[in-house]
Amino acid sequence: MEREIRRAFQAVRAEEALKERAWERVQRARRKRATGRSRLTRLAAVGCCCLVLLAGGWGIYVTPTSAISFDMDPSLELEINCFGRVVSVSGYDGEGEALAQGLEVLHLEYRRAVDEILDSDAVSRCLEEDGQVFLSVVGISGGQGAEVLDYVTECTAGMGGVRCRPVEKEEAAQARQMGLPWGKYLAYLELVELGVPITPQQAGELSMSQLRALLTENGGEQGAQGHHGQGAGGYRGGKSGGG
Amino acid sequence: MRSEEEVGRAIRQYADMVRRICLLHLKNEADTEDIFQTVFLKYALSPIVFESPEHEKAWLIRVTINGCRDLLRHWFRNRTVPLEQAVTQAGVEDEQRSQVLEAVLRLPREYRRVVYLHYYEGYTAPQVAGLLGKNINTVYTLLARARQRLKEELGGDRDGT
Numbered sequence: 001m002e003r004e005i006r007r008a009f010q011a012v013r014a015e016e017a018l019k020e021r022a023w024e025r026v027q028r029a030r031r032k033r034a035t036g037r038s039r040l041t042r043l044a045a046v047g048c049c050c051l052v053l054l055a056g057g058w059g060i061y062v063t064p065t066s067a068i069s070f071d072m073d074p075s076l077e078l079e080i081n082c083f084g085r086v087v088s089v090s091g092y093d094g095e096g097e098a099l100a101q102g103l104e105v106l107h108l109e110y111r112r113a114v115d116e117i118l119d120s121d122a123v124s125r126c127l128e129e130d131g132q133v134f135l136s137v138v139g140i141s142g143g144q145g146a147e148v149l150d151y152v153t154e155c156t157a158g159m160g161g162v163r164c165r166p167v168e169k170e171e172a173a174q175a176r177q178m179g180l181p182w183g184k185y186l187a188y189l190e191l192v193e194l195g196v197p198i199t200p201q202q203a204g205e206l207s208m209s210q211l212r213a214l215l216t217e218n219g220g221e222q223g224a225q226g227h228h229g230q231g232a233g234g235y236r237g238g239k240s241g242g243g
Numbered sequence: 244m245r246s247e248e249e250v251g252r253a254i255r256q257y258a259d260m261v262r263r264i265c266l267l268h269l270k271n272e273a274d275t276e277d278i279f280q281t282v283f284l285k286y287a288l289s290p291i292v293f294e295s296p297e298h299e300k301a302w303l304i305r306v307t308i309n310g311c312r313d314l315l316r317h318w319f320r321n322r323t324v325p326l327e328q329a330v331t332q333a334g335v336e337d338e339q340r341s342q343v344l345e346a347v348l349r350l351p352r353e354y355r356r357v358v359y360l361h362y363y364e365g366y367t368a369p370q371v372a373g374l375l376g377k378n379i380n381t382v383y384t385l386l387a388r389a390r391q392r393l394k395e396e397l398g399g400d401r402d403g404t
Binding site for chain 2: 001002004005006007008009010011012013014015018019021022023025026027029030033
């Protein structure tokens with residue numbers, strides 16, 4: 001019996017994907033520590049920002065130079081200023097707004113904000129239920145968009161189901177004009193191209209997973225494109241132990 | 244925070260062990276994922292300097308068991324799947340091994356732990372007692388009862404190594 005018990009447990013193995021996600025979780029914590037600030041430092045940073053505002057720099061501070069759209073249910077959008085700070089967090093519906101308010105990422109350095117959102121229950125739940133989250137990066141001015149895209153691509157490497165993609169600011173403006181987050185706007189365009197009779201309002205009322213299902217039903221492939229991070233794959237450096 | 248090399252080595256070396264302990268306690272993939280990640284995150288963040296590989300392994304076992312215990316205390320976490328599904332999710336396809344695993348998983352939780360730590364990890368009863376914070380005689384009793392129950396469930400003359 002003892003031998004059978006050993007053989008039975010020997011057959012239980014941790015899946016590679018499970019190990020990879022644990023590795024990525026640790027790496028995110030490591031990055032958080034590297035870029036994180038103490039509450040006092042953050043307050044000091046906000047204090048400095050206040051001085052800038054008093055000096056008439058408010059306009060510069062609140063002007064976004066890039067944006068990140070988290071295309072999931074509910075969708076979320078961050079706007080980032082030229083200092084790399086989050087100056088706006090918004091959702092596209094009541095649930096999204098509630099999520100935005102609960103996240104406390106306003107005025108954080110954008111890398112930390114992204115890490116916090118990726119670590120949130122909302123993202124975990126979305127990946128669990130729907131299996132996909134898209135991060136769309138819009139470069140509004142300057143070269144910040146590329147830097148932000150590089151970062152989100154790197155930090156989501158190994159997160160199964162998370163894809164990153166760049167978006168032209170003109171296209172992002174059109175999405176905003178229709179009142180749609182970028183992911184839904186893209187899905188809406190593809191549905192229209194496929195001949196599906198849908199209005200922007202109707203697209204806005206459907207969840208991302210419902211839109212993807214509609215696309216699949218009609219032969220579309222929304223979300224097929226996107227960057228997959230290369231990832232460090234750091235835990236794979238040696239032989240697997242017996243554990 | 245421990246280095247990337249240390250954490251990578253720990254994941255390679257102990258991932259299967261942590262997975263097995265999760266299987267003893269948890270019956271769904273989401274909870275297993277949660278605890279699995281938490282264990283290695285705690286390892287990475289822990290300031291403890293391990294005196295030996297045995298010390299490190301024992302620490303990971305305790306952290307995993309405690310993590311599972313804490314999770315099970317939360318009522319909203321009790322989303323379970325049938326035993327057979329839990330075993331399949333753990334990647335066990337061989338029918339005989341599945342039967343043995345299911346028999347072990349049907350034991351009360353305290354029996355499962357001692358069975359795993361003694362029969363699979365090879366800890367002696369005193370060592371198991373130290374790991375679980377139990378009296379040595381309690382461990383002997385749990386082992387004897389577990390053996391009896393497994394014999395009844397699995398049938399046949401299965402004593403010996």
